[in-house]
Amino acid sequence: METQLSNGPTCNNTAHGSNTINSCSSPIDSGNTEDSKTNLIVNYLPQSMTQEELKSLFGSIGEIESCKLVRDKITGMLVFELVIPRYEKYLNTLKNLKGITLKLKLQYYLLVSYARPSSASIRDANLYVSGLPKTMTQKELEQLFSQYGRIITSRILVDQVTGMSRGVGFIRFDKRIEAEEAIKGLNGQKPPAATEPITVKFANNPSQKTNQAILSQLYHSPNRRYPAPLAQQAQRFRLDNLLNMAYGVKRFPPMTIDGMTSLAGINIPGHAGTGWCIFVYNLAPDADESILWQMFGPFGAVTNVKVIRDFNTNKCKGFGFVTMTNYDEAAMAIASLNGYRLGDRVLQVSFKTNKTHKA
DNA sequence: TCATATT
Numbered sequence: 001m002e003t004q005l006s007n008g009p010t011c012n013n014t015a016h017g018s019n020t021i022n023s024c025s026s027p028i029d030s031g032n033t034e035d036s037k038t039n040l041i042v043n044y045l046p047q048s049m050t051q052e053e054l055k056s057l058f059g060s061i062g063e064i065e066s067c068k069l070v071r072d073k074i075t076g077m078l079v080f081e082l083v084i085p086r087y088e089k090y091l092n093t094l095k096n097l098k099g100i101t102l103k104l105k106l107q108y109y110l111l112v113s114y115a116r117p118s119s120a121s122i123r124d125a126n127l128y129v130s131g132l133p134k135t136m137t138q139k140e141l142e143q144l145f146s147q148y149g150r151i152i153t154s155r156i157l158v159d160q161v162t163g164m165s166r167g168v169g170f171i172r173f174d175k176r177i178e179a180e181e182a183i184k185g186l187n188g189q190k191p192p193a194a195t196e197p198i199t200v201k202f203a204n205n206p207s208q209k210t211n212q213a214i215l216s217q218l219y220h221s222p223n224r225r226y227p228a229p230l231a232q233q234a235q236r237f238r239l240d241n242l243l244n245m246a247y248g249v250k251r252f253p254p255m256t257i258d259g260m261t262s263l264a265g266i267n268i269p270g271h272a273g274t275g276w277c278i279f280v281y282n283l284a285p286d287a288d289e290s291i292l293w294q295m296f297g298p299f300g301a302v303t304n305v306k307v308i309r310d311f312n313t314n315k316c317k318g319f320g321f322v323t324m325t326n327y328d329e330a331a332m333a334i335a336s337l338n339g340y341r342l343g344d345r346v347l348q349v350s351f352k353t354n355k356t357h358k359a
Numbered sequence: 360t361c362a363t364a365t366t
Contacts (some may be wrong), residue, residue, distance in 0.1 A: 122365065155363090157361075
């Protein structure tokens with residue numbers, strides 16, 4: 001009876017992995033009706049991803065009935081996105097989604113789960129737990145709380161430097177009422193073998209940020225597309241690092257050249273402030289975003305792709321752009337894909353420059 | 360003493 005899907009190669013409860021975003025719950029059975037299995041929720045999408053891009057990604061699985069991207073009303077932060085492939089069956093969908101995750105090849109994994117039917121009963125079911133024994137694993141935390149209901153996600157926060165548990169964590173239950181029962185049953189109680197009682201309370205709601213925090217984010221925003229992208233980026237980098245540690249993916253510095261240059265306003269060819277912009281020339285008229293994801297994804301973190309189309313015909317004008325997070329991965333993609341034969345066309349791939357490219 | 364999973 002679980003909605004949770006595994007979003008990583010292993011169910012990781014080791015010391016360095018205790019900060020995984022996931023619970024270790026059974027990955028497949030949603031416990032919902034067959035109908036609800038066409039309804040997916042996708043978490044940890046890149047903040048830069050657009051609805052069209054997501055649609056393009058998942059469109060290769062099956063026909064998408066609807067695709068909705070939800071942002072925090074106040075901060076503009078991408079919260080999650082919903083995709084509904086109409087014809088796909090349960091296992092087949094899962095199999096293909098794994099493939100999609102690999103193709104996308106982000107620094108972190110997308111979390112793709114069956115969406116629970118939306119209702120008031122699943123809201124505000126998130127608990128904050130403190131005073132946990134430092135030795136307690138995520139699995140043990142779940143075992144402690146699972147007697148009160150179905151756990152959607154769990155997490156133990158760890159020290160960024162040592163990787164050791166900070167003794168605090170989160171438990172998200174399926175239902176609000178389950179969370180309430182867990183508070184009643186566990187707040188102030190000592191877990192088995194623990195010397196100190198734990199505190200269990202409802203977690204702060206992210207939409208209830210202080211005005212000061214929001215103003216601070218707005219102030220630091222260099223970008224007009226959504227408020228607070230700089231703060232978001234910093235946040236994302238931290239998340240990336242957490243997840244990279246958790247999954248053993250290559251780790252990159254908290255402040256990359258990407259962040260440095262955008263802060264300093266330095267202009268480097270191909271570098272647009274949110275990543276390394278790559279120019280792809282000689283695409284076919286019917287080229288779409290998914291081909292760019294598929295070509296560049298294997299080289300590393302791709303945060304954005306765009307095919308430039310003619311306004312009237314909606315056909316590709318022969319070129320597009322790809323944004324990649326890390327310079328070395330972008331350089332490798334360019335070195336590998338420049339001159340690549342796509343169908344009957346030979347592609348030209350380079351860092352984007354300011355000059356106009358002509359055929 | 361707080362990260363993100365609800366439309």
